[in-house]
Amino acid sequence: MIETVGLEKTYPDGTTALCGLDLCVDRAEMVLIRGPSGAGKTTLFRLLLGMERPTSGEVFIDDRRVDTTSVRQVRALRRGVGMIFQDFRLIRGRTARENVEIGMRVLGLSGREMRERATRYLEEVGLDHRVNTPAELLSWGEQQRVGVARALAREPQIILADEPTGNLDEDLSHRILQLLRGARDAGASVLVAIHSPDVLRQTELRVISLQNGRLVGDSRAVCRRGEGSWT
Ligand SMILES: Nc1ncnc2c1ncn2[C@@H]1O[C@H](COP(=O)(O)OP(=O)(O)OP(=O)(O)O)[C@@H](O)[C@H]1O
Numbered sequence: 001m002i003e004t005v006g007l008e009k010t011y012p013d014g015t016t017a018l019c020g021l022d023l024c025v026d027r028a029e030m031v032l033i034r035g036p037s038g039a040g041k042t043t044l045f046r047l048l049l050g051m052e053r054p055t056s057g058e059v060f061i062d063d064r065r066v067d068t069t070s071v072r073q074v075r076a077l078r079r080g081v082g083m084i085f086q087d088f089r090l091i092r093g094r095t096a097r098e099n100v101e102i103g104m105r106v107l108g109l110s111g112r113e114m115r116e117r118a119t120r121y122l123e124e125v126g127l128d129h130r131v132n133t134p135a136e137l138l139s140w141g142e143q144q145r146v147g148v149a150r151a152l153a154r155e156p157q158i159i160l161a162d163e164p165t166g167n168l169d170e171d172l173s174h175r176i177l178q179l180l181r182g183a184r185d186a187g188a189s190v191l192v193a194i195h196s197p198d199v200l201r202q203t204e205l206r207v208i209s210l211q212n213g214r215l216v217g218d219s220r221a222v223c224r225r226g227e228g229s230w231t
């Protein structure tokens with residue numbers, strides 16, 4: 001479960017990126033977040049991950065407060081989160097499989113299990129032929145898919161995906177969204193920033209709209225807070 005209450009972020013230079021954001025994404029729910037460039041999507045992910053502290057407001061991941069916890073506790077919280085970064089953040093000089101394995105290190109799996117999972121998730125994103133290729137030799141779209149595999153291979157309860165299909169063609173975008181739906185069906189809370197007009201036009205998923213740091217639309221306007229699914 002992901003929740004923000006009255007979330008505000010003003011950067012030191014005075015730019016207000018988020019303004020009073022109330023958002024909740026339940027367990028086993030997948031939500032798309034749309035909004036023009038600069039609307040505050042990446043800032044929201046950074047706050048959810050505890051990479052930045054909000055100016056005011058509260059952030060909860062699985063009922064645990066993120067914005068006031070210590071750096072060490074935030075690290076522990078992140079173990080349950082799979083983050084797909086807009087700028088991929090792969091490690092150069094390491095192969096696609098090694099990058100995915102590195103994402104699993106904190107989970108305490110055996111080397112064999114990590115290898116097996118990494119191979120399986122790279123296959124799922126259509127990269128079975130690139131598992132041994134160093135990250136820097138991959139195309140943008142391939143790097144993006146390694147980033148998706150790295151997040152999914154952790155099999156986390158929370159998935160934060162910042163434009164995970166930004167460099168992909170329609171078929172691959174569809175495939176990645178299906179994988180994210182699969183994680184949701186397995187019980188994860190999934191929040192996905194997305195621009196694709198095709199996806200947004202056709203989707204059955206809940207879509208929220210962000211503009212100038214404010215929530216300006218929610219296709220399922222009723223928040224579940226206070227309805228019994230929140231503890
Ligand atoms: N470290 C920072 N210092 C100052 N301003 C920042 C910082 N990071 C982001 N911003 C500003 O905050 C606003 C929101 O940025 P953010 O990256 O969250 O947008 P976004 O919705 O992810 O955009 P995009 O679709 O282009 O990725 C923008 O005006 C941006 O310039």
Ligand SMILES: [Mg+2]
Nearest residue numbers: 041042086162
């Ligand atoms: Mg962004």
